[in-house]
Amino acid sequence: MIPRGQAVGFWLAALALVAALASPLAGDAVPAVAARPYLLAAIVAAALLFALAPRWPTLSAIFGTAASALGCAVTLNLLADSDIAGQASWGYWLLVLATWLGAALTLTRLAALQTADRTWRWLQDLTIPVLFGAFLIYLWEVAVRGFGVPPVLMPAPTSTAQRFAESLPMLGEDFVQTVLRSVLSGYVLGCGAGFVVAIIAYRFDFLKRGLLPLGNFVSALPIVGIAPIMVMWFGFDWPSKAAVVAVMCFFPMLVNTLAGLAVAGPIERDLMRSYAAPPVQTLLKLHLPAALPFIFNALKINSTLALIGAIVAEFFGTPLRGIGFRISIEVARMSLDMVWAEIALAALAGMAFYGIIALAERAMTSWHPSYRT
Amino acid sequence: MTSSALVLPRPAWRPAFIAERTPIVVVVAIIIALWYLAAILMNAAQVRDAFERDEVKYTLSDVIAGTLSAERPVVPAPHQVLENLVESVFDYPPDSPRSLLYHSWVTLSATVVGFAIGALFGIVLAVLIVHMRTLQKSLLPWIICSQMVPILAIAPIVIVVFGAIGIRGLFPKSIISAYLCFFPVTIGMVKGLSSPDPIQLDLMRTWSASKVQVFAKLRWPSSIPFLFASLKVSVTISLVGAIVAELPTGAQAGIGARLLTGSYYGQTVQIWAALVAAAIIATVLIAIIDAVARLTAWRMGASA
Numbered sequence: 001m002i003p004r005g006q007a008v009g010f011w012l013a014a015l016a017l018v019a020a021l022a023s024p025l026a027g028d029a030v031p032a033v034a035a036r037p038y039l040l041a042a043i044v045a046a047a048l049l050f051a052l053a054p055r056w057p058t059l060s061a062i063f064g065t066a067a068s069a070l071g072c073a074v075t076l077n078l079l080a081d082s083d084i085a086g087q088a089s090w091g092y093w094l095l096v097l098a099t100w101l102g103a104a105l106t107l108t109r110l111a112a113l114q115t116a117d118r119t120w121r122w123l124q125d126l127t128i129p130v131l132f133g134a135f136l137i138y139l140w141e142v143a144v145r146g147f148g149v150p151p152v153l154m155p156a157p158t159s160t161a162q163r164f165a166e167s168l169p170m171l172g173e174d175f176v177q178t179v180l181r182s183v184l185s186g187y188v189l190g191c192g193a194g195f196v197v198a199i200i201a202y203r204f205d206f207l208k209r210g211l212l213p214l215g216n217f218v219s220a221l222p223i224v225g226i227a228p229i230m231v232m233w234f235g236f237d238w239p240s241k242a243a244v245v246a247v248m249c250f251f252p253m254l255v256n257t258l259a260g261l262a263v264a265g266p267i268e269r270d271l272m273r274s275y276a277a278p279p280v281q282t283l284l285k286l287h288l289p290a291a292l293p294f295i296f297n298a299l300k301i302n303s304t305l306a307l308i309g310a311i312v313a314e315f316f317g318t319p320l321r322g323i324g325f326r327i328s329i330e331v332a333r334m335s336l337d338m339v340w341a342e343i344a345l346a347a348l349a350g351m352a353f354y355g356i357i358a359l360a361e362r363a364m365t366s367w368h369p370s371y372r373t
Numbered sequence: 374m375t376s377s378a379l380v381l382p383r384p385a386w387r388p389a390f391i392a393e394r395t396p397i398v399v400v401v402a403i404i405i406a407l408w409y410l411a412a413i414l415m416n417a418a419q420v421r422d423a424f425e426r427d428e429v430k431y432t433l434s435d436v437i438a439g440t441l442s443a444e445r446p447v448v449p450a451p452h453q454v455l456e457n458l459v460e461s462v463f464d465y466p467p468d469s470p471r472s473l474l475y476h477s478w479v480t481l482s483a484t485v486v487g488f489a490i491g492a493l494f495g496i497v498l499a500v501l502i503v504h505m506r507t508l509q510k511s512l513l514p515w516i517i518c519s520q521m522v523p524i525l526a527i528a529p530i531v532i533v534v535f536g537a538i539g540i541r542g543l544f545p546k547s548i549i550s551a552y553l554c555f556f557p558v559t560i561g562m563v564k565g566l567s568s569p570d571p572i573q574l575d576l577m578r579t580w581s582a583s584k585v586q587v588f589a590k591l592r593w594p595s596s597i598p599f600l601f602a603s604l605k606v607s608v609t610i611s612l613v614g615a616i617v618a619e620l621p622t623g624a625q626a627g628i629g630a631r632l633l634t635g636s637y638y639g640q641t642v643q644i645w646a647a648l649v650a651a652a653i654i655a656t657v658l659i660a661i662i663d664a665v666a667r668l669t670a671w672r673m674g675a676s677a
Contacts, residue, residue, distance in 0.1 A: 104507075111510040125510065132511035153534055209393070210400030220605070221655050222613040225628075225648045228636030233447065307523035315620045316636050323526070331529040339530055347522040354521035 002109065007054035009105045010064070014050035016098035017043050017071070023091030026084045032091065039074050043095070046070035050102050053109075061113060064106030065131070071099030072138050079145050086148025096142055103135050155337035164341040170326075171345050178323040179349045181238040182310040186245025191302060193246065194253025195295070201254075202261045202287070203279075215255040223248050227313040236317045244313040249302040256298035260291025293368050296361040303353045307346060405451055409441075412450040416440035419447065449642045457646040470626065477650050479627040480615050483543050484658070487550020488611040492604060494551065495558025502559070503566040503592070504584070516559055524553060528618050546627075550614035554607035558600075565599025566592045594673065601666035608658045616651060628654075 021043060025032060049067035053060040075095050079085050084092060110128050115121050137157050143149070144156040151159065164171065201208040227244050234240035264286050272282045314324025323342050330338040420439035424431040441450045449457075458473065465472035498516075502508045528549045535545035569591050577587045619629025631647035634640070 107511055108507045111507040125514075128507075128510040129512075129514035133515060153537055206396050207400070208396075210396030210398075213397055214400055217656075220609050220659055221652045222609060222616055224613055225616060225632055225651050228632050228644050229641070229648075231636060232639070232641065304521055304523065308525045311523055311526050312617055312620075315617075316633070327526055327529055331533050334533070336530065336533075343526050343530075346526050350522045351518065 002054050002057045002060060006105055006108060009101060010050050010053045010060070013067075013098045013102035013105070014047040016094050016101070017047040017050065020091050020094040020098065023094055024089050025078065025091045026087045026089050039077060042070045042074050046074070046099075046102075050098075053106075057109075058113070061106055061109040064102055064109060068099055068103040068106055068135070071095065071102065072135075075099060075142055076138070079142070085145050088146040092146060096139075096146070100135075100139065103131075107132060107135075152334045152336060155340055159337045160340040160344065163337040164344060167338065167341065171341065173321050174323045174326050174342065175345060175349065177238060177319075177321045178241070178310050178314065178346075179307070179353075182241030182313070182322070183245055183306045183353075185238070186242035186310065187249055187302060187306045189242065190246035190249025190306075191253045191299060194250040194298070195257055197250075198254050198257035198261065199283070201258060202283075208258060211254065212258055215251050215258070219251040219255055223251075224309055224312045227309070228316045230313065231316045237319050238322075241310045241313040241318075241322075245306045245309045248305045248309040252301045252305070253295075253298045256294045256301075257291060260294025261287050263294070264290040292365045293361075296357065296365065299357050300354060300361075303357055304350060307350050307353070311346065408448070408451055412446065412448040413437055413440045415447045416443050419443065445639050446641055449645050453642050454645040454649060457642045458649055461643075461646060473631070473646060473650055476627050476631050476647070477654060480612070480619065480629065480651075481654055483546035483615040483618070483627070484550055484608075484612045484654070486543060487547035487615060488554055488608055490547060491551035491554035491607060491611060492558050495555035495603075495607075496562055496600070498555070498559045499562030499566055500588070502563050504588075509563075513563065516556060520556055520560070524556075525614070525617055527552075528614070528620075532618060546615050546618040549618040550611040553614040554611040557603045557607045557610065561599045561603025561606075562596055565596025568599065569595050597669060597673065598666075601662060601669070604662050605659055605666075608662060609655050612651065612655050612658065 021040070022032070046067040049063045049070070053063040053067070056063075075092070078088075078092060078095075107128060110124065110131070113124060115124065141157050144154055155163075197211070201211045224244070226247060227240075230240040230243040230247075234243050268286055268290075269282070272286050277285070310322075311324035311327070314322045315328050318325040323346050326342050327339050330336070330342070417436055417440055420436050420443060421431075423439070424435070440446070442453070443449075446453070461471065461473035465474075467474045467478070469475060498512075502513055531549050531552070532545050535541070535548070566588075573591055574587070577591055582590070616627070616629040616632070619627040620633055628647050628651050631650075632644055635644035635647065
């Protein structure tokens, strides 16, 4: 049996769907749902599924998902009616509310499913956030278009997606400018420099004891602020952004690599000594592999920092392309759908960047205890 | 590093304090020396050009003196930055737009308000996530995912949208700060609130403790170290958020505004001074949190 509260919730959702059938969708001129046979059928089906869901605990998640999907489809379909978009009345919102209640309960049911099988659990861990995210986007869409929020305040996700698809060449150009030129070159430069300095500092203990506290201190400073200086030094084009990115990446890399080089224990060191390994070999075969998890940690931190640095640096002046440039210029022109499209681009780039590094980490540090399950 | 048995006792005449600080002082001194060198080398061309334009005879020492006191240097010398900092802090009344104190205050207030909102929101969210399986499964992956996204990019939107509905000034900036800094708090607190061992949770159950009691007497106290660690991270992020939030509005006031006007009018020294001010604010904020953390640890009876 599923908990009584949840069962009542499902029944309420079903009841609300039925009640919405008799309620006005928008002003008087708009025919109610009862006049649209397909939608009527869909809503009745969704209400039935919600009402039956509590009966079978394991099936409830599937029933709920199907009914929520139907609810979403119906409400989105209704928005295509220009009499409803922007002036939806309480009958419409009752539908949305019922769908929301049902979907929330469905997610709860999904999360409560217990499986011993690893593949199923993996699938569950993937499905729940995806459904949750999709439902949030649906709510955003419905709220913006149902209430008729002006696009200069908040564009609907669909119009952002449309804008994204329409301006692919421009987005591609911005991607090349910001991510491939500024971020990648600065990232490689900054991480490389941090790594090399860390190796040098590791050889000279005095330097290390001086650099480590300093590096920790500087990592905590708002380094993005150097953007205007770099723009002055290196001009408007990508080298100035790369410079900002390089400086931002340098300190986390330095601090993390130094921390990583110190993790190998005395027993391992003694073993290397008993092999009569020269310092270079000890570094290559013991200290660097041991430091890899720390180095990858820095690489991950830096992947986000690098994108932020490049985008903010573009606020201080750029040639006529780049993600940050486009964001600042389109905000000024109040075309927010373009801005959201750029943000989606930045988000995708950030996740892809992070994902690649995480994959590399998995491949190179698979020996590490944190990957044992 | 090496096992403690191998460390020789330090001679009494060289206390640990000095031994620890020497490398830092030396490295800082080297950096300052390099800075001066860079100032001389990078400003030299500019100064020499100026001398040649005026057709004045000049010596090497003239050039060096010129590089260290140029009006709009490529690299300002450390003492110029310091001078500008002191001048813009002390020479103007604190409410004048030329005073750095005024700009720092504008940014600091947005930072602190945003930090407070963000930290509170982050803690509440973490408490909800720890207690609700659905949220943990559905929301937490998105919060982790959003760490990989350059969230700062949405700062201009927030400013413009709030501006369009008539909200300006401190509040939109704080929202950006709050939005940026609640992620580390949430993630740290989720980790902290679920840090008690299953054994400890079982013990609470044998005492038939209620959920509230488990939270108040076990989960919350054991999450405190995590809380302060993430607060330290997020206070800097909050400052960065406030500074960046001042950029898209054309920037009337604040450290971000100083940076922007400095870059528009080529006032290099002003930019550097604003940067130093931001660094000082960050340091002070972190030091305050550190002090509160120590005090709390001491009050809670930690040994260290």
